[in-house]
Amino acid sequence: MKPIKYHIICLLALVMSCSEKDNQLEVTVFETSESGNKLTQITEFKADIEGVADTIKIDTTTRFQKITGFGGAFTESSAYLLNRLSKKNRDEIINAYFAEDGANYSLCRTHMNSCDFSLNQYSYTPTPDKELKDFSVKEDMDDLIPMIKEAMASSKDGFKLFASPWTAPPWMKDNNEWVGGKLLPEYYDTWALFFSKYVDAYEEQGIPLWGFTVENEPHGNGNNWESMHFTPEEMTDFVQNHLGPKLEADGKGDKIILGYDQNRAGIKEWVDVMYATEASSKYYDGTAIHWYESTFEVFPEDLQYAHAKAPNKYLIETEGCIDAEVPVWQDDPWYWKKEATDWGWDWAGEEEKYLHPKYSPVNRYARDIIGCLNNWVDGWVDWNMVLDKQGGPNWFKNWCIAPIIVDPDKDEVYYTPLYYVMAHFSKYIRPDAEVVKVDNPNQQLQVTAAQNPDGSIAVIAFNEGKSPQKFNLTFNGKIKEIHISAQALQTIMLTN
Numbered sequence: 001m002k003p004i005k006y007h008i009i010c011l012l013a014l015v016m017s018c019s020e021k022d023n024q025l026e027v028t029v030f031e032t033s034e035s036g037n038k039l040t041q042i043t044e045f046k047a048d049i050e051g052v053a054d055t056i057k058i059d060t061t062t063r064f065q066k067i068t069g070f071g072g073a074f075t076e077s078s079a080y081l082l083n084r085l086s087k088k089n090r091d092e093i094i095n096a097y098f099a100e101d102g103a104n105y106s107l108c109r110t111h112m113n114s115c116d117f118s119l120n121q122y123s124y125t126p127t128p129d130k131e132l133k134d135f136s137v138k139e140d141m142d143d144l145i146p147m148i149k150e151a152m153a154s155s156k157d158g159f160k161l162f163a164s165p166w167t168a169p170p171w172m173k174d175n176n177e178w179v180g181g182k183l184l185p186e187y188y189d190t191w192a193l194f195f196s197k198y199v200d201a202y203e204e205q206g207i208p209l210w211g212f213t214v215e216n217e218p219h220g221n222g223n224n225w226e227s228m229h230f231t232p233e234e235m236t237d238f239v240q241n242h243l244g245p246k247l248e249a250d251g252k253g254d255k256i257i258l259g260y261d262q263n264r265a266g267i268k269e270w271v272d273v274m275y276a277t278e279a280s281s282k283y284y285d286g287t288a289i290h291w292y293e294s295t296f297e298v299f300p301e302d303l304q305y306a307h308a309k310a311p312n313k314y315l316i317e318t319e320g321c322i323d324a325e326v327p328v329w330q331d332d333p334w335y336w337k338k339e340a341t342d343w344g345w346d347w348a349g350e351e352e353k354y355l356h357p358k359y360s361p362v363n364r365y366a367r368d369i370i371g372c373l374n375n376w377v378d379g380w381v382d383w384n385m386v387l388d389k390q391g392g393p394n395w396f397k398n399w400c401i402a403p404i405i406v407d408p409d410k411d412e413v414y415y416t417p418l419y420y421v422m423a424h425f426s427k428y429i430r431p432d433a434e435v436v437k438v439d440n441p442n443q444q445l446q447v448t449a450a451q452n453p454d455g456s457i458a459v460i461a462f463n464e465g466k467s468p469q470k471f472n473l474t475f476n477g478k479i480k481e482i483h484i485s486a487q488a489l490q491t492i493m494l495t496n
Contacts, residue, residue: 025473025480026495030428032420033488034336034362039420039427042490045483049470054442058449058459058475058494062437065307067450068314068379069107069160070369070426072097072403074151077117077393078386079143084408093404093413094147097385098154103423105159106431107379108151109318110144112165112198114178115216116225116398117384121178123169124198130190137201145205152207157431160210163198164261164318166217166226173228180223182230188238192246199252211256213288213318214239219262222347225396232273235259236280244283256285261318263293264302271309286314289377291368292323294355295342298371307376315376320368321383322361322401326391327416329405335361335417336487340401361401365421366446366462366489373435373448382422424491428458442471445484457494463487 029042082090096102114122122139125132137145152158167173168183168191175181183191199209218230230238239257247255260270267289275281287306293299306315324343328334337360344356369380384402391399403419406412433450436457440447449459463469463484470483475494484490 023478025475025478027473027480027482028493029482030424030491030493031485031488032362032417032424032490033485034333035485035488036332037485037488038415038417039423045470045481047468047483049468049483051470053470053472053481054440055472055474055479056442056445056447056459056461057439058457058473059437059439060451060457060475063451064435064437065315065376065378067429067431067433067435068316069105069431070380070422070429071105071108071159072382072385072422073319074108074110074144074148074161075115075117075384076111076119076140076144078384078402079147080119080393081386081388081406081408082147083143085406085413086411089406089411089413090150093386093406094150094154096404096415096419098151098159100156102154103419103426104157104430105151105155105426106157107160107316107381108162109213109381110148110161110163111216112163112194112212113167113169114139114226114395115166116394116396117392117400118395119393120395121226124201125169125194128171130187132190132193132197135194135197135201137198137205145202145207148207149205160431161207162211162213162256162258162318163202163209164213164216165194165228167228168194178226180220180227180229182234183228183238188242189246191238192242195243196246196250196252199247199255209255211258211285213258213261214243215261216319217262217290218260219266225398232260232270236273236276236284239283240280248283256314257283258286258288258314258316258318259284261288262290264289264291264299265293267299267302267306271306275310275313281310281313284310284313286310286316288316288318291317291320292343295340295344295357295359295364296367297355298368298375300371300375303372303375303377314378316379316381317368317372317377318379318381319383320365320380322364322418324399325401326399327387327389327401327405329389329407330414332417336363338363340364362417362421362487362489363462363464365418366424367464369421369425370446370448370460370462373450374438380425421489424460424489428460428491428493430454433458442469444469445471455495459492459494461490461492463489
């Protein structure tokens with residue numbers, strides 16, 4: 001017979017073991033990394049990492065914005081490419097973006113009339129006529145509308161769709177051109193009618209519209225492709241006295257109207273005008289922003305300012321992509337290297353060159369989305385969902401990168417690491433989730449967290465560094481040591 005002391009020691013060990021187990025935070029970890037993980041579930045952390053683990057605490061008692069969604073844009077270029085693929089690959093891509101077991105996109109954009117990522121320049125109303133009797137979306141019937149409808153069929157939960165015009169038809173503008181110029185005041189009511197007719201035309205095709213941005217990039221784009229210029233005062237006049245009242249009169253007052261729709265560094269002057277008075281802000285439901293002011297700067301002060309001006313309205317990133325680049329084909333490591341440049345690398349003024357260094361495409365997406373979520377942004381929409389190996393088609397030859405690249409001639413598909421980065425957010429942070437407080441003392445990790453309507457919590461951590469890291473994740477008094485690979489993005493799911 002063993003001594004009583006032995007049994008007491010065993011009992012204490014069992015109690016301590018149970019106590020440690022009770023104190024363990026139950027998590028499911030998914031990782032995308034430079035080393036090759038692609039939204040891979042990590043079931044065990046194999047290697048020990050030197051150093052003391054910082055403690056990152058999740059606090060759901062402090063809540064911030066409610067999430068509208070994540071997604072990408074339906075463009076004619078993407079839709080045209082899908083039509084050139086085999087049905088197998090076409091269906092695979094649609095499901096990869098919209099199915100529940102795919103990225104499960106929940107917020108998407110499309111263009112009204114043509115844009116640079118169209119096959120050519122066109123308008124739904126080519127004939128001068130204030131009543132727009134010839135309005136037709138027939139240009140969208142072959143490619144764009146079928147892609148949207150297939151996405152709707154693939155999506156279990158559905159997604160919100162908003163539309164953006166790059167320009168009114170030339171006959172409504174002071175320069176009578178597709179590029180640049182301003183909407184003539186005599187056509188303000190006609191242009192508002194255009195929006196209303198667009199809702200009707202798309203809904204006749206079985207596609208409901210959630211809302212609009214008023215104008216893509218109202219500062220213009222260097223007068224390179226479709227564009228139309230507004231000042232903050234001009235846009236607010238159009239929304240307050242024409243677009244808002246017209247949609248309301250036509251029974252479409254529930255359609256969301258987002259103002260601005262360009263880079264964050266210019267947002268202050270816009271929200272000052274948009275939300276200056278109760279009357280000016282009445283029909284604005286929120287503010288739309290892009291990321292092209294810098295390859296790495298999130299502009300947190302500008303985002304905070306915009307939120308403070310209209311705390312109960314949307315603040316949505318409506319476009320971002322790796323621009324001015326031809327995609328690199330079937331080379332995952334490239335997307336983790338600082339080899340990509342943007343438009344500013346060549347064209348920014350000397351005083352702004354520092355905002356446009358070479359920068360890793362993966363880093364740009366991951367750190368920007370996390371930075372946005374930590375500064376009141378409630379939705380984040382990527383640009384083209386699908387492009388070819390040239391970064392088009394694009395009638396202006398404005399080549400860019402999309403998360404999925406295809407070679408239609410060979411019927412081949414390449415899921416770049418950017419696809420998996422987007423899925424880390426869109427798949428696990430669902431609409432109406434609430435961003436919650438994160439205490440993060442680790443300056444090497446970027447972290448955000450949101451609690452979903454079902455109670456689950458998605459914690460997303462990004463390690464931009466070249467060395468793996470470890471940290472203790474704590475929530476409700478429970479703790480779990482997490483290891484994150486070098487140059488890696490993780491989604492850590494907690495079931496409450």
